[in-house]
Amino acid sequence: MTxxxxxxxxxxxxxxxxxxxxxxxxxxxxxxxxxVHAVKGIDLDVRPGEVVALVGESGxxxxxxxxxxxxxxxxxxxxxxxxxxxxxxxxxxxxxxLRRLRGNDVAMVFQEPMTALNPVLTIGDQxxxxxxxxxxxxxxxAEARAAELLRMVGIPEPERRLKQYPHELSGGQRQRVVIAxxxxxxxxxxxxDEPTTALDVTVQAEILDLLRSLTEKLDTAILLxxxxxxxxxxxxxxxxxxxxxxxxxxGTVDQVLNHPRHEYTKRLLAAVPHLGEGPxxxxxxxxxxxxxxxxxALDLRNLVIEYHxxxxxxxxxxxxxxxxxxxxxIVGLVGESGxxxxxxxxxxxxLIPSRSGSxxxxxxxxxxxxxxxxxxxxxxxxxxxxxPAASLNPRFPIGDLIAEPLVVxxxxxxxxxxxxxxxxxxxxxxxxxxxxxYPHELSGGQRQRVSIARALTLEPELLVADEPTSALDxxxxxxxxxxFTSLQERYxxxxxxxxxxxxxxxxxxxRVVVMQNGEIVEQGAREEVLRNxxxxYTKRLLAAxPVPDPGEQRRRREARHALLTSLGEESAELHL
Amino acid sequence: xxxxxKSGAGSDALLAAxxxxxxxxxxxxxxQIVLRRFLRHRGAIAAMVVxxxxxxxxxxxxxxxAIPGWWDKDITTAYDKIGTGAPTWEHPFGQDTIGKDYFxxxxxxxxxxxxxxxxxxxxxTLIGTxxxxxxxxxxxxxxxxxxxxxxxxxxxxxxxxxxxxxxxSEGDLNLLILALGVLVWTSLARLVRGEVLSxxxxxxxxxxxxxxxxxxxxxxxxxxxxxVGVITVSATLTIATAILLETSLSFLGFGVQAPDVSLGxxxxxxxxxxxxxxxxxxxxxxxxxxxxxxxxxxGDGLRDAFDPRQTSTKE
Numbered sequence: 031m032t033x034x035x036x037x038x039x040x041x042x043x044x045x046x047x048x049x050x051x052x053x054x055x056x057x058x059x060x061x062x063x064x065x066v067h068a069v070k071g072i073d074l075d076v077r078p079g080e081v082v083a084l085v086g087e088s089g090x091x092x093x094x095x096x097x098x099x100x101x102x103x104x105x106x107x108x109x110x111x112x113x114x115x116x117x118x119x120x121x122x123x124x125x126x127x128l129r130r131l132r133g134n135d136v137a138m139v140f141q142e143p144m145t146a147l148n149p150v151l152t153i154g155d156q157x158x159x160x161x162x163x164x165x166x167x168x169x170x171x172a173e174a175r176a177a178e179l180l181r182m183v184g185i186p187e188p189e190r191r192l193k194q195y196p197h198e199l200s201g202g203q204r205q206r207v208v209i210a211x212x213x214x215x216x217x218x219x220x221x222x223d224e225p226t227t228a229l230d231v232t233v234q235a236e237i238l239d240l241l242r243s244l245t246e247k248l249d250t251a252i253l254l255x256x257x258x259x260x261x262x263x264x265x266x267x268x269x270x271x272x273x274x275x276x277x278x279x280x281g282t283v284d285q286v287l288n289h290p291r292h293e294y295t296k297r298l299l300a301a302v303p304h305l306g307e308g309p310x311x312x313x314x315x316x317x318x319x320x321x322x323x324x325x326x327a328l329d330l331r332n333l334v335i336e337y338h339x340x341x342x343x344x345x346x347x348x349x350x351x352x353x354x355x356x357x358x359x360i361v362g363l364v365g366e367s368g369x370x371x372x373x374x375x376x377x378x379x380x381l382i383p384s385r386s387g388s389x390x391x392x393x394x395x396x397x398x399x400x401x402x403x404x405x406x407x408x409x410x411x412x413x414x415x416x417x418p419a420a421s422l423n424p425r426f427p428i429g430d431l432i433a434e435p436l437v438v439x440x441x442x443x444x445x446x447x448x449x450x451x452x453x454x455x456x457x458x459x460x461x462x463x464x465x466x467x468y469p470h471e472l473s474g475g476q477r478q479r480v481s482i483a484r485a486l487t488l489e490p491e492l493l494v495a496d497e498p499t500s501a502l503d504x505x506x507x508x509x510x511x512x513x514f515t516s517l518q519e520r521y522x523x524x525x526x527x528x529x530x531x532x533x534x535x536x537x538x539x540x541r542v543v544v545m546q547n548g549e550i551v552e553q554g555a556r557e558e559v560l561r562n563x564x565x566x567y568t569k570r571l572l573a574a575x576p577v578p579d580p581g582e583q584r585r586r587r588e589a590r591h592a593l594l595t596s597l598g599e600e601s602a603e604l605h606l
Numbered sequence: 607x608x609x610x611x612k613s614g615a616g617s618d619a620l621l622a623a624x625x626x627x628x629x630x631x632x633x634x635x636x637x638q639i640v641l642r643r644f645l646r647h648r649g650a651i652a653a654m655v656v657x658x659x660x661x662x663x664x665x666x667x668x669x670x671x672a673i674p675g676w677w678d679k680d681i682t683t684a685y686d687k688i689g690t691g692a693p694t695w696e697h698p699f700g701q702d703t704i705g706k707d708y709f710x711x712x713x714x715x716x717x718x719x720x721x722x723x724x725x726x727x728x729x730x731t732l733i734g735t736x737x738x739x740x741x742x743x744x745x746x747x748x749x750x751x752x753x754x755x756x757x758x759x760x761x762x763x764x765x766x767x768x769x770x771x772x773x774x775s776e777g778d779l780n781l782l783i784l785a786l787g788v789l790v791w792t793s794l795a796r797l798v799r800g801e802v803l804s805x806x807x808x809x810x811x812x813x814x815x816x817x818x819x820x821x822x823x824x825x826x827x828x829x830x831x832x833x834v835g836v837i838t839v840s841a842t843l844t845i846a847t848a849i850l851l852e853t854s855l856s857f858l859g860f861g862v863q864a865p866d867v868s869l870g871x872x873x874x875x876x877x878x879x880x881x882x883x884x885x886x887x888x889x890x891x892x893x894x895x896x897x898x899x900x901x902x903x904x905g906d907g908l909r910d911a912f913d914p915r916q917t918s919t920k921e
Binding site: 416 | 817
């Protein structure tokens with residue numbers, strides 16, 4: 031429609047060369063609340079060996095667009111326009127034709143490898159299934175081919191892996207298996223729908239390396255769907271930006287990321303926190319420096335947390351962790367999944383017991399506090415969880431949700447509680463009209479604002495925030511983070527900020543604690559840890575985080591490969 | 607080609623998607639959505655109408671206790687028999703062997719059966735919810751004890767123990783209701799426990815615990831409102847079970863004792879008359895069918911309304 035095509039004229043070719051092309055694609059869904067116009071007439075081509083990134087925020091229609099290429103939309107969808115894969119028009123194929131198309135010509139890499147793989151079938155069964163269905167190889171031959179595919183995507187001991195089940199593999203290896211399945215029938219185009227969103231940042235870098243070598247060595251085209259601008263900068267040749275079903279801008283990665291023309295693209299890019307730029311990226315004020323002297327807001331000493339398992343030795347999730355959070359200070363707790371960072375947050379809230387070591391909050395030991403004293407102590411701690419949809423009781427209107435802590439601690443009367451709620455709604459920049467709304471009527475960002483308002487109701491001295499922005503779109507994240515810093519300045523709470531996103535930590539934290547496998551790898555002032563990391567793990571973590579600038583990202587990628595080589599490791603690529 | 611350029615002036619509205627709220631859009635609470643879905647379920651609505659008619663007619667016709675109804679005959683007087691006692695304008699449901707008005711008897715039986723059904727439904731729902739919620743929330747030893755207790759109640763043959771307890775109630779209706787109520791709560795307790803086990807791990811319960819909310823308040827204010835779907839559905843089904851259980855007991859002679867009647871005891875008393883005076887069997891049978899069916903349909907409608915994923919009706 032109003033697409034600004036800023037591709038250079040030489041790059042524009044006829045649709046005939048494209049392995050995947052959308053022409054005037056429109057998709058509408060019939061729902062019980064009327065028609066939803068998900069995709070509004072877009073044109074897009076993907077050529078051999080090319081990575082086209084389709085970016086946009088949730089609900090922009092990017093996944094719907096890609097799904098039309100496989101003819102996999104649900105029954106209530108109406109598709110018009112033409113989708114071509116190779117020379118075939120998807121809409122004109124019958125069911126058998128569609129089945130031949132899927133896998134053979136176009137394959138899919140899904141977001142969550144654990145759910146994309148069938149947990150009760152071995153890796154071998156799942157890999158050979160596609161080969162046999164499409165008549166490429168049978169029996170022993172198919173098995174040999176499957177092992178070959180696993181070797182290609184860099185999985186060691188492929189013969190043994192074929193007999194294993196998905197749960198026996200790590201997240202990164204599972205995604206490699208999914209990629210192996212996608213390339214098993216040698217498709218001309220692969221649709222990768224958020225292929226690294228569920229993965230840790232170091233694993234993400236490996237998977238991206240693998241996908242990149244796929245286009246280089248097999249000349250496969252990739253339609254990459256993502257919301258992560260760093261991934262776009264790392265991978266894409268061309269970028270198409272979607273907004274509410276429209277394609278608002280297309281162009282080369284350099285044009286779109288470095289010289290965006292459309293207002294939406296500009297805003298989207300401005301909202302991406304940029305690792306290495308530190309605080310003040312969105313024009314925020316620098317968070318206030320803490321005043322040492324008083325009792326620490328949170329003091330963990332030699333903390334050990336174990337999870338008991340029936341019939342097996344206890345699992346040590348957190349091992350000998352010592353750090354503290356000073357009053358008014360924001361400490362970023364960083365680590366990959368399974369590093370124990372959320373476990374520490376829950377322990378600091380007194381929700382799970384520690385095995386040994388001490389947890390003291392505002393000078394009081396949690397383990398020796400009971401009954402009324404414990405309740406008084408809880409009054410001084412606030413909490414924000416990752417998923418605002420899950421952390422707000424769906425049966426409470428917003429006003430009651432925010433006032434609930436006041437009711438529990440019997441603070442004030444109905445009128446003063448209402449006033450407090452209104453003040454907080456104002457502080458988190460929500461209109462007073464949401465007072466009588468229910469959580470499901472709000473957007474994700476609005477819900478997280480409610481969740482933050484609730485955490486601040488009792489004016490806590492310590493706030494524990496467990497991945498508070500991970501479930502949000504990037505522009506929403508930016509506004510929530512902006513609000514968060516101004517709230518911190520206003521209420522001066524100390525904060526334990528748990529996140530896997532180094533860029534967000536870089537933006538907020540005064541000090542950073544890096545964790546791996548339940549242990550602290552490195553801790554210190556933000557500048558020190560994020561600019562001059564001493565430990566290999568921190569270096570690797572920093573090197574793997576992509577930045578939304580293609581040129582800089584290329585340099586970072588090469589630096590990362592050099593780092594890996596110096597550490598005696600190989601970077602991931604396709605082995606032919 | 608495009609009617610609304612998406613750049614320039616409209617950019618603020620365009621980008622601050624997070625800020626925009628739709629105050630004009632109609633607001634529905636979770637309960638209102640459930641109600642809307644329920645009202646769209648035709649079977650359930652028809653069942654509601656049938657149920658309402660049965661209740662209104664049963665209670666208004668012969669009255670309750672000292673309050674008289676609009677029907678001029680009672681259940682104890684033996685009227686002059688008209689012919690064989692087959693339905694006439696005077697006695698629309700016919701007369702029994704000694705000339706009692708069968709319409710009055712059936713209405714009295716319906717009253718008693720409904721009373722028992724709802725009484726049992728309420729008692730068993732209270733017990734089941736309480737036990738299920740406590741077991742699910744506290745887990746561990748409390749859970750084990752309560753669930754083994756549930757198992758014990760389940761493994762006792764229902765009809766046998768119900769017959770013994772009903773005997774012990776010696777015709778006292780309230781005791782009979784209590785006796786049945788303490789027997790049929792088991793399935794609800796298990797359902798509620800399962801729901802609570804999953805709800806207690808949700809972040810909003812974590813958030814409530816972190817604030818310092820007491821377990822009682824968490825259960826009552828945060829968890830139970832979220833299990834209301836399971837509870838209402840199960841309660842309606844329990845009501846249907848109770849009606850049939852009471853009918854079986856009365857049929858066997860252990861339920862409601864003469865001179866009072868229930869739908870079950872009417873059928874039991876006149877089972878021999880099935881061939882000679884079929885109306886004595888059909889009227890109470892029809893009432894049982896109407897009540898049990900409509901309660902089941904209402905339960906079905908509620909289940910669909912609370913949990914659209916399990917819907918059995920077509921979209």
